[in-house]
Each structure stands twice: as C-alpha cells, then as structure tokens.
Amino acid sequence: MTATPTRRTPEPGSWLGIPAFPKAAPGELANETQRRNLRHATTTIRAKRVVRASEVPNWEELRTAGAQIKDRVGRHLDEYLVQAEEAMTKAGITVHWARDAADANQIVAEIAKAKGVDEVVKIKSMVTQEIDLNEALEAEGIAAWETDLAELIVQLGHDLPSHILVPAIHRNRDEVQDIFTREMGLYGTPAPEGISNNPEELAAAARVHLREKFLRAKMAVSGGNFIVAETGTLVIVESEGNGRMCLTLPETLVSVVGIEKLVPTLEDLEVFLKLLPRSSTGERMNPYTSMWTGVTEGDGPQDLHVILLDNGRSNVLSDPEGRAALRCIRCSACLNICPVYERVGGHAYGNPYPGPIGAILGPQLRGMEDERDRALPFASSLCGACNEVCPVRIPFTDILVHLRHKVVEYKTAKHPTVEQGIMKGAGWVMADGSHLATVQAGERIGGRVFRGKWLGPMGPIPIAKEWLKGRDLEPLPTQNFRQWWKKNREGGQR
Amino acid sequence: MSARDEVLARVRRATADVTEKDPDRDVPVDWAYGQPLATPDVLEDFVEKVEDYKAAVRRVKADAVPATIVEAMQALDTTSVVLPAGLPTEWIAAVEAAGIVTHGDEPQLTHAQLNTIDAVLTTTAVGMADSGTIALDHGVGQGRRALSLLPDRHICVIRADQVVSDVPEGIARLAPAIRAGSPVTWLSGGSATSDIELSRVEGVHGPRHLSVILVED
Numbered sequence: 001m002t003a004t005p006t007r008r009t010p011e012p013g014s015w016l017g018i019p020a021f022p023k024a025a026p027g028e029l030a031n032e033t034q035r036r037n038l039r040h041a042t043t044t045i046r047a048k049r050v051v052r053a054s055e056v057p058n059w060e061e062l063r064t065a066g067a068q069i070k071d072r073v074g075r076h077l078d079e080y081l082v083q084a085e086e087a088m089t090k091a092g093i094t095v096h097w098a099r100d101a102a103d104a105n106q107i108v109a110e111i112a113k114a115k116g117v118d119e120v121v122k123i124k125s126m127v128t129q130e131i132d133l134n135e136a137l138e139a140e141g142i143a144a145w146e147t148d149l150a151e152l153i154v155q156l157g158h159d160l161p162s163h164i165l166v167p168a169i170h171r172n173r174d175e176v177q178d179i180f181t182r183e184m185g186l187y188g189t190p191a192p193e194g195i196s197n198n199p200e201e202l203a204a205a206a207r208v209h210l211r212e213k214f215l216r217a218k219m220a221v222s223g224g225n226f227i228v229a230e231t232g233t234l235v236i237v238e239s240e241g242n243g244r245m246c247l248t249l250p251e252t253l254v255s256v257v258g259i260e261k262l263v264p265t266l267e268d269l270e271v272f273l274k275l276l277p278r279s280s281t282g283e284r285m286n287p288y289t290s291m292w293t294g295v296t297e298g299d300g301p302q303d304l305h306v307i308l309l310d311n312g313r314s315n316v317l318s319d320p321e322g323r324a325a326l327r328c329i330r331c332s333a334c335l336n337i338c339p340v341y342e343r344v345g346g347h348a349y350g351n352p353y354p355g356p357i358g359a360i361l362g363p364q365l366r367g368m369e370d371e372r373d374r375a376l377p378f379a380s381s382l383c384g385a386c387n388e389v390c391p392v393r394i395p396f397t398d399i400l401v402h403l404r405h406k407v408v409e410y411k412t413a414k415h416p417t418v419e420q421g422i423m424k425g426a427g428w429v430m431a432d433g434s435h436l437a438t439v440q441a442g443e444r445i446g447g448r449v450f451r452g453k454w455l456g457p458m459g460p461i462p463i464a465k466e467w468l469k470g471r472d473l474e475p476l477p478t479q480n481f482r483q484w485w486k487k488n489r490e491g492g493q494r
Numbered sequence: 495m496s497a498r499d500e501v502l503a504r505v506r507r508a509t510a511d512v513t514e515k516d517p518d519r520d521v522p523v524d525w526a527y528g529q530p531l532a533t534p535d536v537l538e539d540f541v542e543k544v545e546d547y548k549a550a551v552r553r554v555k556a557d558a559v560p561a562t563i564v565e566a567m568q569a570l571d572t573t574s575v576v577l578p579a580g581l582p583t584e585w586i587a588a589v590e591a592a593g594i595v596t597h598g599d600e601p602q603l604t605h606a607q608l609n610t611i612d613a614v615l616t617t618t619a620v621g622m623a624d625s626g627t628i629a630l631d632h633g634v635g636q637g638r639r640a641l642s643l644l645p646d647r648h649i650c651v652i653r654a655d656q657v658v659s660d661v662p663e664g665i666a667r668l669a670p671a672i673r674a675g676s677p678v679t680w681l682s683g684g685s686a687t688s689d690i691e692l693s694r695v696e697g698v699h700g701p702r703h704l705s706v707i708l709v710e711d
Contacts (some may be wrong), residue, residue: 037691044692058636065525075512078505091675123633149698150689166689173690199690203698210699215605233672241643241685241700248639249605259501264517266669267527274625281688284543285625285661288700290639296677298602299638302633310501318508406623 008119008143009134013160015350020375024348026186034170034345041169042336048282048388049333056274065271067393070327073229073262080229080262081308087232091294098256100311101131107307108133108221108254109140114254115303117142117218122284123243124148125223126164126330127309129352130365133221144221145187145200145213147242149206157185161470162346162354165280165332170345173197183371184209210242220246220301224257225329226272227306233293234306237276237286247290251412253301259308260317260326272329274393280331312365321402325360327392332357334386334396340379342475349379356386360399368410377403440480447476531660536623540657541708543626547683548696556591556711560588563615566705567594570647572613576603576701578637580595581615589615599637608644614701616642618652623663627682628652628706629664631671639677648681648701654710676703681698 018024028034053059057296073080085095098104112120120137122128122144134144134155146155153168154161157179161167168176177197184191184205189212191205222243226235234255236243247253263269277286293303335341335355346354350372351362359380363373377400386396411417429435480489495503514520517686535538541551550569554562563585567575574595577586590596597611617635621628630636630695641649658664668678687701696702 043691061525065523068521068523068525072517072523075509075520076517077509079517081502081505097496097501099497099500103497147699148689153689166692168689169692171690176690199693201697202690203687203695205699211609214699215609231673239685240687240698242698244639244643244679245699248643259505266672267662267665270527270665271525273665274594276660277625283682284546285622285627285680285682287547287682288625291672291678291680293675293677294673295640296632296675297639299632300677308501310504314501314504314508317505320511322618323508334624363501 007138008141009138009145009187010155010158012135012155012158015160015352018347018350018372020348020372021379024350025344025379028344028348030452031345033172035343037172038342038345041166042342045282045336046436049279049336052100052278052282052284052335057456060277062271063391063393066275066329066391067327069263069268069323070260070270070329070392073264073321074260074326076316077259077262080264081259082229084229084232084262085308087230088227088294088306089230089232093232093294093306096305096307098307098309098311101136102313104131104256104307104309105133105136107305108256111138111252111254111305112137112142112219113140115219117252119143119145119213119217120219120221121145121147121213121217121246121250122151122220123222123238123246124151124167125221125256126352127223128221129161131256131309131311133256134245141355145210145214147210147246148238149203149240149242150342152206152210153179156180156187160347161352163335164330164353164355164357165334170347173199173202174462176202183487188212214242214245214249216221217250219244219252219254220250221244222253222255224255224261226269227257227262228264228266228269228309229262231293233266233291235269235289237273237289239287241283241288244288244290248300251301252303252305254305254307256307256309259310259313275479276329276331279333279391315367316361316364319364322360322364322399324394325357325364325399327394328357328361328429329392330357333389333390333391334394337385337389338380339383339385340381349376351445356380356396356400357394360394360396360403363403363407368407374407374410377407409438437480441458444480447478450476499568523609528662528666529660530658530663531624533623533659536657536659536692537654537708537710539659540621540623540626540651543623544628544683544706547626547686547704549683549706551706551708553708556709559651559707559709560584562707563651564588564594566649566707567613567615567647568592568648570613570703570705571618572627572647574611575613576608576611576637576641576645577615578635578641580634582615585615599641602638605640605644608640611645612639613647613649614645615649616651618650618656620664621652621657622659622661624660625659627664627680629662629668630679630681631676632679633671633676639679642679642681643700646701647703647705648684649705649707651707652683654708657708691707
C-alpha cells in the first residue's frame, strides 16, 4: 500500500474492517510474531511497574486520593468546566466546546484554514485518535504529522495503534526497520542508507526525519493529560521531547481535551504526577512534563486554543455504576497486566482504547447499537488483575459485569432470545430439589452410556455451541451428589 | 443551542443524582497535601535518582561552579552555547575564556539558529529528590522554553536549597510561578523513548544529554 497522489499523509488502516471481538480475536491469536512481541513488551513493563509502585510507601493512599479527586470532578463536572473555561479565557486561551467528533474536527480544521496552514505537527493523543482527526484534516487537504516515535511507526506503517501508551507495541525492530526504509523518504527526510534494526539507529532516523517538520511547523495539535480548573493550567507528560517541540515551537497550538480531564487545584497534580509515570512506563518520572497557563509573551505559541470535548463522556457520566471509568488517566497499566490483551493485542478490540479500559469505555462512550461495542464487555476473563493495578482504583470487573447486564437487556428488549428460554428452563430445574433429581436421573443414564469418557470440545452441539466453543465437556457423572452423600456420610458410615 | 450550552446541559442531566452541592463535602479526599518524604539525605537521594536517568551530576562548592560548568561543557564536546539572560557574570566569563562560542537571546534567536547551537546553560527553579526531577519556571537564568529544547546538551545548575524531597513539595514551591502565569517544564533525565520493543533509547527529540551541577555550601 502506498499513498495515492491525492493524499498528503500515509493512508491508515481502518477500524471499520475489524469484526466484533469474538470474530477478530482468533485471527490475532494466530499471529505468532505479534504474540511474541506483546509477551516480551508486557512482561517487561509489568515488572518495571511493580518495582516503581513498591518504592512509594503510601502507594495505596495515593490511589485512593486519585480515585477521590477524579470522582469529585466527575460528580461536579459542570462547575469545574465553567471554572476552567473562565481561568483559561483569562489566561489568553480561546476555549471551544465540542459535542462530538465532527464538532471538534471542524474547529481544528477552521483554525488551520484561518491561519493559512496546510500541515500540522501532532503530539501523541488518544483523544484525537478517538475522533479520527488526522483523516478529517486529510479530507480538508491538511497534512497531520505524528511526531511520537511509536505513532510515527504506526502512521508510516499504514497501521492502527494497538496500545494506549506504546501504539506500536505489536511491532518488533525488524518491522520498524522495514517501515522506515520503505516510507520515510516518501514524506520527507529518508532513513539513512543501510540503516540497521538497532533501536538507537531507528530513533536517530526519526529525530532527523521529524526535526525538519518541527522547525517549519506553524501549527500543532495536542491532547492534554490534565487541566487545572482553578488556574486553567494545561499539563502534558511525555518522554521524547516531541511533545515539547509541538507545544513550544509553532505559533498556534490547539489542544483537544476530554471534559473529564480536569483536576480541581494545582495541588491535586502532586497525586497524579506520582501515580501516572510509575503506573504507565514504570519510571519514577517521565522525562518531560510541560505545564502552561495561557499565553506567555515571547515564549511559546502566541495563539492557544483548547477544545473541550464531550463525544459520549456525558453518557458515561450518566450511569452511576459505570461513571468510574471516567477516572481513567490513560496510564495503560490495565492493558499491560491483562491476560486477554497480552494474547490478542489491541486491534481485536476494534477501537482506539483497547484492553480492559477499552472494554468498559467503548460501549459507554458509543452506546450499544453496534455489535462490536456489545461484544466488548465479554472480552475479559474477569480475573480482576486490572482492578489491582489501576492507579485510580477503577472497579473494572464490577463495570464489566454491569455492562454485560446492559447488553443482555439491550438484546432482550427487542425480542426474546434462546438464552432466555434456556435460563427459564434452568430456573425451573433449580427451583426445587425434586426437579433437579429428575434432570440428574437423565444425566446419570448419559454417564453410564459414555462410561466416564472425557467428551472433549463440544463445538457442534446446537444452541449451546457458542457457550461450548471455549470449553471442554467433562465426563458425565454416574451418580449425583445426594446419592454420594447418602452412601458415604449418612448413617455413621465412613 | 450552542455546543457549550448543550455539553453543560448533558453534564448536568448526567449528574442529576448528585444532591450534595459542595464538592468537598460530597467527596472528601483523604490526602495530606504538600507532605515531605522521609529520607536520610535529600541531596544524596536526588543525585542517585538523577544519575539513574544516565544524567551526569557534579557536586561542587560555590566557588568551583564556573570551572565545573566549563568542564561539563567540554565533557560533552561543546563548541557553542546559548546563555539565557540573568546568569552570573563569572559563569559567562569562564565559558568565554574557555573558547566556547556564546550566544545571547536578546534579540531572540530564531529556531533555526538555536538548532545549530550545541548546548544551553541554565539555572533551575526546583529539584525533586524522590523522582530525580528538575523543574524550570523559565524565570531569570532559565530562558524561554525553546532554549532548553533545541540545543542537544543541557547544563543545568541547581543550589542545594532548591532541592526538596518529593513531588508534593515541588508542586508547592512551583505553585506561585504557575499562578503568576509562568510556563513550567519538568525534566527527568534527557530525552528518551521505549517505543521499540520497550528497550530504552536515550535521546530522541529533546536534549540528548543532561548535566547537573549541584552547588553545596
């Protein structure tokens, strides 16, 4: 796949081609290179996180404070939004509001056009991924360049990100070498002749390729990790310095920020700046954190915009049981510990937020209309590891179970399902011991027929097929528990 | 309805179940803000954590600072340096005497000019020991943000009394500058990435080398 002459940037992969999780997962599972890459990466980062979290003596108290601060913001969000808007405006930032992706994309494109720019540099941002900003700008003839190394790998690879923090986690150094050699020259400074697969050489090639773009850029687009409501201060954490380039050098900076990213006061930052780096990259602190409070004359962008984006966040907020998902600070610890994510990778989730956080955010942000969103609450083994690592104590498994309930409600609201029939039958069986005994009599006959033989995978059984697909059938018993009890425990035997 | 009014209306509908109107009373936060961290030797801790990022740290007395700056620059093969306004004259004199080409930033250098300069020398606002973080509030001696971004090496001088134990005290010290509208930049080592197979590579876009001179008296 190469860029057609009408495009300014590499054509990306598409989420639309990805089927619902149960259908997408087997294909991803079969990709052995990806599984190897993922296992290596998640194992490494899990080990680092444990070390860095255990260095902090009051880690559990910090997690509680993080959860409380975010809950406070969520429950009083209207107040904090108005306060933040006022503080930002006073500091010289132009504040915009966006109901959805279309609103936000249009605002960014209009600012670019008003400035007469046909390209922007971008710092990695989950929210612009969520609203598909790059493609919206491309359609307006504006080239958006990703400047984070992993995002660059994804963009030049005509690929999709597969992780919140390390979007190219599914790629190894050989694949990166191929992508850089093939694509860099089509969009700017080519990779050096004969570049190897050494990460240092590859990073150096990205430095040279992107420096040219940083120096000529007139406008940048970012997301935002936090906005302090009290002062209107924006905070962005990063590692490479590409963020600082975007936030400092261009004349115009547009930051698209989800409405849930507020914290009440400057002091609250102490909690999150301890929790976030240790949870995400397993470092004591990320290399760079930028904080700016409006325009500073003679330093940095002189035209600052912030777009406050809803795009489904108020839906999440409207469910008292599900709203804890809005505490998320996008650290990705839940992805890194998730046994499901580790095996299938990020693409199978079919949305920019993969892993446990994607499974609870996707269906809440976008609703249950799409089959892919209805499948997500089931893309989990409910092992609960994500609950334990989350720096803001999101009760993932509670929300997953709650959403499963909602999916069932959604399905049965339309028409009764086979599942409901089965459950009705099961209800009758379990309601009375004599009913159970009748059913078990049938089972015992089966047990004698098969003589304790293990029956193996039970794919072809009709109706129960879906349920049995992932499970083997144990040998049918030849006696039930009551009979065993009578024989072994009653009447003083044993 | 404007997007603003609509988003706010949706948010208010979504939180209609919240009856306590005072956020602090509705969700109390069990946290004591601004607490220092118990540590036997704050400076020792700071040095250890900064070095862990592969940054070079030199601990010196005040009178040795000019010579140490020159030494740190030469160790990084520096031939040219940008000097923000407000640095002590004896530092500037020492750098010039060593034959390193100096650039001032008044009038402002262009980004392209900054890109060709090897290094930058700055003072510091705060150091945070537990995370090994250095914070600039871009006040006197620290220059605008681009100065400590485009040159490849950053030599940074910090006084012992600017080092605090942990992030909470750091935030407390920086809060007045932030409230006054200053931009703030936190540095923890040099630029780094772990995007390829999670193997850490020092130096991508920001300065690839950070040298810290800790002044004790």
